[in-house]
Structure formats: structure tokens, C-alpha cells
Amino acid sequence: MTIRQGMLALLAEEPAHCYHLRVRFEERTGGTWPLNIGQVYTTVQRLVRDGLVETVPVEELAPVGSATARSAETSGSAESKSGADDGAPRGSAPQDVEQFRLTTAGRAAVDSWWATPVVRGTPGRDELAIKVALAVTSPGVDVRAIIQTQRTETMRALRDYTRLAGEQGSDLTWALVLDNLVFTTEAEVRWLDHVEARIARAGGGR
Amino acid sequence: MSAPVLLRMAGVARVHGQGEAAVHALRGINLEVRLGELVAVMGPSGSGKSTLLTLAGGLDTPTEGTVELAGEELSGLDQNRRARLRRRGVGYVFQDFNLIPALTAAENISLPRELDGISARKARREALAALEEVGLREVADRFPEEMSGGQRQRVAIARALVGPRRLLLADEPTGALDSLTGEDVMRILRARIDAGAAGLLVTHEARFAAWADRTVFLRDGVVVDSTGDRPGAESLLAVRPRA
Numbered sequence: 001m002t003i004r005q006g007m008l009a010l011l012a013e014e015p016a017h018c019y020h021l022r023v024r025f026e027e028r029t030g031g032t033w034p035l036n037i038g039q040v041y042t043t044v045q046r047l048v049r050d051g052l053v054e055t056v057p058v059e060e061l062a063p064v065g066s067a068t069a070r071s072a073e074t075s076g077s078a079e080s081k082s083g084a085d086d087g088a089p090r091g092s093a094p095q096d097v098e099q100f101r102l103t104t105a106g107r108a109a110v111d112s113w114w115a116t117p118v119v120r121g122t123p124g125r126d127e128l129a130i131k132v133a134l135a136v137t138s139p140g141v142d143v144r145a146i147i148q149t150q151r152t153e154t155m156r157a158l159r160d161y162t163r164l165a166g167e168q169g170s171d172l173t174w175a176l177v178l179d180n181l182v183f184t185t186e187a188e189v190r191w192l193d194h195v196e197a198r199i200a201r202a203g204g205g206r
Numbered sequence: 207m208s209a210p211v212l213l214r215m216a217g218v219a220r221v222h223g224q225g226e227a228a229v230h231a232l233r234g235i236n237l238e239v240r241l242g243e244l245v246a247v248m249g250p251s252g253s254g255k256s257t258l259l260t261l262a263g264g265l266d267t268p269t270e271g272t273v274e275l276a277g278e279e280l281s282g283l284d285q286n287r288r289a290r291l292r293r294r295g296v297g298y299v300f301q302d303f304n305l306i307p308a309l310t311a312a313e314n315i316s317l318p319r320e321l322d323g324i325s326a327r328k329a330r331r332e333a334l335a336a337l338e339e340v341g342l343r344e345v346a347d348r349f350p351e352e353m354s355g356g357q358r359q360r361v362a363i364a365r366a367l368v369g370p371r372r373l374l375l376a377d378e379p380t381g382a383l384d385s386l387t388g389e390d391v392m393r394i395l396r397a398r399i400d401a402g403a404a405g406l407l408v409t410h411e412a413r414f415a416a417w418a419d420r421t422v423f424l425r426d427g428v429v430v431d432s433t434g435d436r437p438g439a440e441s442l443l444a445v446r447p448r449a
Binding site: 148154155185197 | 248250393396411412413415416417418420421423425430431432433434
């Protein structure tokens with residue numbers, strides 16, 4: 001999910017300050033994708049430029065103590081893991097900054113996002129895939145050893161994610177985030193198994 | 207202090223056949239499983255996983271090396287004593303549950319205890335307690351066909367650790383279950399191990415092997431690596447949400 005679409009989805013619920021957007025984004029994604037306030041501010045400015053978001057006129061501003069403000073003020077999540085670099089005030093939301101809301105076009109963009117599958121697009125450069133691909137054709141490299149070393153490390157990660165999942169309570173958001181990590185890591189193990197079998201079949205099990 | 211070792215395999219090898227036709231199913235296996243520990247075994251088909259499980263449970267004997275269960279070396283026992291130790295000490299969980307269709311859940315669990323010579327009443331009491339521990343007290347009088355796959359496997363886990371049995375040997379226990387049910391079964395299995403048993407889990411599914419304390423990898427009958435049981439990288443724990 002891009003930050004842009006995340007911000008639009010949150011603004012579809014209610015108008016908010018950039019500060020609150022950051023806090024709520026982290027709360028809603030299990031704290032797995034921390035943002036700094038600069039990223040949020042830049043994203044919202046671009047959404048305003050594109051006509052998807054607008055500033056709430058001063059006379060329509062939500063009163064202090066609204067649901068959003070309360071959420072931010074009571075949440076420990078406001079203390080971002082990446083937060084040391086953003087210079088944002090701690091513990092309470094700044095009251096003298098702009099509030100933003102969706103325009104009609106912005107609401108349509110959110111509806112369209114929910115209705116459209118995520119396109120995988122061009123795969124990013126994956127160090128492991130590149131490493132294995134190069135190892136297969138590099139003389140004197142023990143590919144099976146490389147695969148086994150990686151499999152052990154990936155299994156270790158999978159075990160740790162599974163332990164975290166076992167410790168989690170009834171927080172559905174956090175459970176879904178962990179499930180994603182578990183399934184992604186499992187896929188890597190399965191891919192390594194497959195690579196090993198394919199190399200063995202090709203007679204290149206060196 | 208470390209928990210006591212329940213299963214110890216030292217220098218274990220198993221060769222099928224002789225001469226040129228000999229197949230080395232396992233070679234130089236050294237493995238310890240302690241009480242409270244679950245060890246997963248992974249490896250491609252033909253790597254020796256099932257042979258390892260068979261030897262660990264005393265259903266077969268190694269051609270080299272020793273297998274000790276609760277301090278007793280299995281190959282040093284005559285057939286009857288080995289069978290008794292196996293019946294009292296080891297429980298199995300299979301992919302296809304292996305429950306007897308004509309017996310209820312409680313009867314499936316109490317049968318091996320009755321074969322051990324304890325009274326039917328005491329065996330039933332133990333069976334009900336075992337069902338309670340896997341959260342299935344309510345299915346005690348149901349037949350296997352009246353239960354879901356997940357319930358059947360939980361009954362099998364209860365049977366595997368009924369009475370004094372402490373070593374659980376599981377061969378693809380989640381193979382016939384959907385993703386969430388498989389997870390439920392692993393959670394129960396893990397809890398039963400944590401409560402004072404030891405387990406050896408053969409699986410080809412990394413996601414379920416991840417419930418183990420460590421995973422050993424077999425290839426061509428040899429242990430090629432192990433995850434060890436040290437905690438994971440700090441970076442992993444960084445994904446944990448703040449309280």
C-alpha cells in the first residue's frame with residue numbers, strides 16, 4: 001500500500017491533521033510501517049495539488065477533543081519508532097495546523113482503490129534471487145550450501161514470527177500483519193526448496 | 207538448568223539391504239529432544255524423515271548407533287519390553303488421524319491404556335482428562351465420523367499423550383487440514399508439549415515447522431543443518447507493536 005492511498009482511506013473516515021493521519025496509520029497497520037510526519041505532510045500536499053484532498057475551512061474545523069484528537073492524545077503509538085527525526089511534538093496534537101478532508105474526486109479515488117485489485121507490477125530487485133541466480137552460474141560456488149544456509153536463516157525468522165503470533169492477543173490488525181510476514185517467509189522457504197530440487201534435477205547439485 | 211533429555215539418538219545409521227543394493231536411509235544422526243521441547247524435521251522426499259521417526263519410536267532398530275528413550279536404550283531391550291516401553295512412553299500422530307472408526311473419541315484414547323492393564327474405569331478417566339487438555343471434553347462419546355478433521359487430530363494428540371506417555375511423534379499432522387485448522391492443531395500440540403512432553407514433528411510445511419523450538423534439516427539421510435534454539439534477530443522483534 002502506498003502512503004498516498006493509505007492517507008486517502010483514512011481521510012474517507014473523517015477530516016484530520018497530518019499529525020493524526022500519521023498516528024492513525026501506524027495504529028491501523030500494527031505499527032509495522034512507521035511514517036515520519038514529513039512523509040505524511042508531503043503526501044497530503046500532493047493530494048491537495050491533485051484535487052483529491054482540500055483544507056477544511058477554519059469555520060468548519062472539528063472542535064478540540066474530537067474522536068481523532070482523543071485517539072492521538074491517548075495513544076502510545078504517537079511515539080514513532082522513526083519519530084526522532086520528524087521533530088513533531090509529543091503527546092498531543094498541534095492545534096494550529098490545517099485539517100484536511102476528501103474532495104468528491106478523492107472519495108471516488110478511495111472507492112476505486114477498494115474495488116481494484118493490487119497489481120503486482122514489475123518485481124523489485126530481490127537480493128536473494130539475484131544471489132542464487134549468480135551462484136548457479138559462478139564456478140566454485142556451492143549452491144546447495146548457499147540455499148541451505150539461507151533456508152536455515154529464513155526458518156529461524158519464520159519461527160520467530162510464529163512465536164510473536166502465538167503471543168498476540170485478540171488484536172486482529174496485528175494478527176493480520178503477522179500472518180502476512182509468516183506467509184511471505186514461508187513462501188521463501190518453499191521457493192528455496194524448489195530451487196534446490198530444480199538444480200538437482202538439472203544435474204547441477206554442486 | 208536444562209530439562210531432562212527424553213529422546214537421545216547417538217551415531218544412528220539405518221541401512222536397508224546389503225552389498226551393492228544397500229540403501230543408506232540415515233547416517234550419523236545425533237539428536238536430543240528434551241522435555242518441553244518440540245523439534246521439527248524437514249527435508250525433501252527420501253531424505254530419511256520417516257525412518258528417523260520410526261527409529262525414534264522404537265518401531266525399527268538402527269544398524270549403527272543407539273536410541274535412548276527416557277534413559278533406556280531401546281536396542282538393549284527384548285521385544286516385549288521394547289513394546290511395553292513404546293506403548294507406555296510414545297504416542298503417534300499421523301496425517302490421516304488413525305482413529306478406530308468403531309470406537310468413540312474416549313474409547314480411542316482409553317484403548318492403549320486398557321491394553322497396558324489398567325482398569326476400564328481408570329482408562330476412561332484418563333481419556334476424559336486428556337480430552338479436556340485439548341479442549342474437546344464435549345466430543346468424548348462421538349465417533350470419528352461425527353467429528354471434523356481438526357477435532358479428530360486433536361483427539362489423536364490427546365491419545366498420543368494420554369497417561370504416562372511423554373514422547374509425541376508426529377508425521378505430517380496438519381497435512382489433511384486447512385490452514386487455520388492446521389494452526390489450531392499446532393497450537394494444541396505446542397501447548398501439550400509445553401505442559402511436560404517432548405515432540406518430534408516431521409513436516410514439509412515450513413509454517414507448521416515454525417511452531418517447533420528448532421528445525422533440523424535432513425538430506426540424503428544426513429542432518430545438514432539446524433536452526434538452533436537461540437532467539438531470533440532483534441530486527442525481527444522490531445515489528446512488535448508498542449504496548
